[in-house]
Amino acid sequence: AQTVTQSQPEMSVQEAETVTLSCTYDTSESDYYLFWYKQPPSRQMILVIRQEAYKQQNATENRFSVNFQKAAKSFSLKISDSQLGDAAMYFCAYRSQTSGTYKYIFGTGTRLKVLA
Amino acid sequence: DTEVTQTPKHLVMGMTNKKSLKCEQHMGHRAMYWYKQKAKKPPELMFVYSYEKLSINESVPSRFSPECPNSSLLNLHLHALQPEDSALYLCASSQEHSRNSYGYTFGSGTRLTVV
Numbered sequence: 001a002q003t004v005t006q007s008q009p010e011m012s013v014q015e016a017e018t019v020t021l022s023c024t025y026d027t028s029e030s031d032y033y034l035f036w037y038k039q040p041p042s043r044q045m046i047l048v049i050r051q052e053a054y055k056q057q058n059a060t061e062n063r064f065s066v067n068f069q070k071a072a073k074s075f076s077l078k079i080s081d082s083q084l085g086d087a088a089m090y091f092c093a094y095r096s097q098t099s100g101t102y103k104y105i106f107g108t109g110t111r112l113k114v115l116a
Numbered sequence: 117d118t119e120v121t122q123t124p125k126h127l128v129m130g131m132t133n134k135k136s137l138k139c140e141q142h143m144g145h146r147a148m149y150w151y152k153q154k155a156k157k158p159p160e161l162m163f164v165y166s167y168e169k170l171s172i173n174e175s176v177p178s179r180f181s182p183e184c185p186n187s188s189l190l191n192l193h194l195h196a197l198q199p200e201d202s203a204l205y206l207c208a209s210s211q212e213h214s215r216n217s218y219g220y221t222f223g224s225g226t227r228l229t230v231v
Contacts, residue, residue, distance in 0.1 A: 042224060050219050104161070106159060
């Protein structure tokens with residue numbers, strides 16, 4: 001069975017600085033997707049970035065980028081130029097591509113605080 | 117329209133009540149999902165509908181009854197709930213429940229309190 005681990009329950013970053021959130025996963029599959037979701041106090045889960053396992057190139061979305069190390073089963077999120085609005089719970093998620101099991105497996109989350 | 121709309125935003129119900137949660141999307145997504153989220157925990161999958169048919173039930177107690185009347189609407193009927201069922205209930209949708217994944221679009225949830 002697949003597992004997703006976020007070892008940092010909480011992190012803080014100064015406004016305008018860079019922070020990296022860690023995520024590791026365990027799987028025997030070779031074809032899968034990885035996601036980072038953000039959940040602010042407003043409660044809505046918002047997709048931040050998506051990575052396809054067969055693509056070696058790291059995904060980037062504006063200030064958000066990932067460091068995807070498939071062999072190490074690591075998928076960290078880097079937030080550059082942190083803003084107050086980045087404060088939220090961040091969840092790493094794995095999605096199998098095996099037929100019939102297209103479910104997300106979420107990590108336990110990292111709460112990010114942004115300090116003014 | 118790129119939203120998933122959930123109503124109500126807050127719900128307080130007694131253990132003998134019957135209530136329903138509603139979820140609506142007009143993005144043409146053919147897969148819709150119910151998740152339950154306890155405080156400071158990740159969401160847990162409850163049900164998946166694919167092309168209006170129930171495709172996954174994660175062994176959810178029968179006091180939760182999902183319904184998908186059409187491709188845009190998903191309901192969750194609640195009956196005889198327990199206080200431990202108090203949680204945030206999130207609805208999500210995606211283009212398909214299949215190999216290609218562009219991620220889910222989540223609603224902002226219904227905060228349910230069972231008294």
